[in-house]
Amino acid sequence: MIGRIIRIISNQYLVADEEGRRVACVAMGKVRRQDKPRVGDWVEYTDFGDQTGIERIRPRMNSLIRPPVANVDQALIVMSAKDPDFSCTLVDRILFLIVNASIKPVLCITKMDLVQPDDPVHGWIEDYRQSGYEVVLSGREELDENLAGVLRGKVTVLTGQSGVGKSSLLNKLNPEFQLQTQEISKALGRGKHTTRHVELHEVAGGWVADTPGFSSLDFSRMTPTELAQSVPDFAPYLGRCRFRDCIHQNEPGCAIKQAVEDRQVSRIRYADYLDCLTLVQGRKEKY
Numbered sequence: 139m140i141g142r143i144i145r146i147i148s149n150q151y152l153v154a155d156e157e158g159r160r161v162a163c164v165a166m167g168k169v170r171r172q173d174k175p176r177v178g179d180w181v182e183y184t185d186f187g188d189q190t191g192i193e194r195i196r197p198r199m200n201s202l203i204r205p206p207v208a209n210v211d212q213a214l215i216v217m218s219a220k221d222p223d224f225s226c227t228l229v230d231r232i233l234f235l236i237v238n239a240s241i242k243p244v245l246c247i248t249k250m251d252l253v254q255p256d257d258p259v260h261g262w263i264e265d266y267r268q269s270g271y272e273v274v275l276s277g278r279e280e281l282d283e284n285l286a287g288v289l290r291g292k293v294t295v296l297t298g299q300s301g302v303g304k305s306s307l308l309n310k311l312n313p314e315f316q317l318q319t320q321e322i323s324k325a326l327g328r329g330k331h332t333t334r335h336v337e338l339h340e341v342a343g344g345w346v347a348d349t350p351g352f353s354s355l356d357f358s359r360m361t362p363t364e365l366a367q368s369v370p371d372f373a374p375y376l377g378r379c380r381f382r383d384c385i386h387q388n389e390p391g392c393a394i395k396q397a398v399e400d401r402q403v404s405r406i407r408y409a410d411y412l413d414c415l416t417l418v419q420g421r422k423e424k425y
């Protein structure tokens with residue numbers, strides 16, 4: 139039998155089979171030794187009478203480490219317009235990591251009810267749209283009507299720092315969820331991170347992973363070339379620089395810098411590329 143892991147709590151695996159039924163499984167020893175099963179994995183499982191055991195993990199299409207989810211179609215990068223403050227730098231860092239993992243990014247800006255019409259956040263949203271990114275908006279009383287269409291038929295991970303409203307967004311899409319949000323955990327005197335484990339929820343005809351917010355991002359596995367390839371805005375200009383090994387920093391004849399000058403590539407994205415480049419290079423210098 140075949141199904142998809144939708145929740146893992148210690149060594150209890152909840153699998154959704156192809157008819158949508160939920161099956162509680164354990165992982166057989168050989169699977170645990172092979173590679174730890176992740177949420178999103180397609181698995182083969184067998185009934186052993188008193189328990190159902192996962193015997194094999196099917197090859198993964200892709201896999202994210204933070205959040206730990208496999209076979210992801212797209213990532214919804216969630217950032218609040220305010221509280222916590224909007225940060226292009228943080229959006230772009232997540233964006234580059236998502237694209238580097240071969241996953242399609244969609245941006246979701248929450249808490250739009252907290253900003254005035256003259257807030258700079260509107261300009262930043264416009265900049266992302268101009269660059270060709272899909273952006274959906276949400277607020278206390280509003281939810282972008284395009285969001286359901288974006289999620290349909292796909293496996294989507296929500297990614298973003300703690301408190302931006304990831305769980306609230308899912309509750310808004312399906313009020314039956316009643317996922318715990320920070321309002322409740324603050325009242326209970328719990329810590330900053332409210333969502334503690336990764337889980338796939340069936341919503342709007344797709345699967346969406348609610349995930350805990352992160353406190354750091356890891357660029358240690360990337361090279362400068364891979365970083366440049368992870369900036370979607372650069373794609374039309376890559377390979378056009380004078381030097382083949384151009385890292386688009388200080389080199390003459392750089393097609394990327396020219397495109398920024400010509401306003402073909404967002405200045406914000408380029409600045410954030412340079413910011414991430416120092417993270418990538420900082421690691422190099424340590425060796």
Ligand SMILES: Nc1nc2c(ncn2[C@@H]2O[C@H](COP(=O)(O)OP(=O)(O)OP(=O)(O)O)[C@@H](O)[C@H]2O)c(=O)[nH]1
Nearest residue numbers: 249277278301302303304305306319320332333351
């Ligand atoms: N004003 C306003 N507040 C919101 C909105 N969405 C979420 N919030 C509030 O923001 C706080 C954090 O929301 P959560 O949904 O818990 O955030 P999260 O991203 O799931 O956080 P973690 O689980 O810790 O990663 C809560 O107090 C929500 O009520 C919104 O659109 N407008």
Ligand SMILES: [Mg+2]
Nearest residue numbers: 304305332333
């Ligand atoms: Mg949450």
Ligand SMILES: [Zn+2]
Nearest residue numbers: 379384386392
């Ligand atoms: Zn260049």
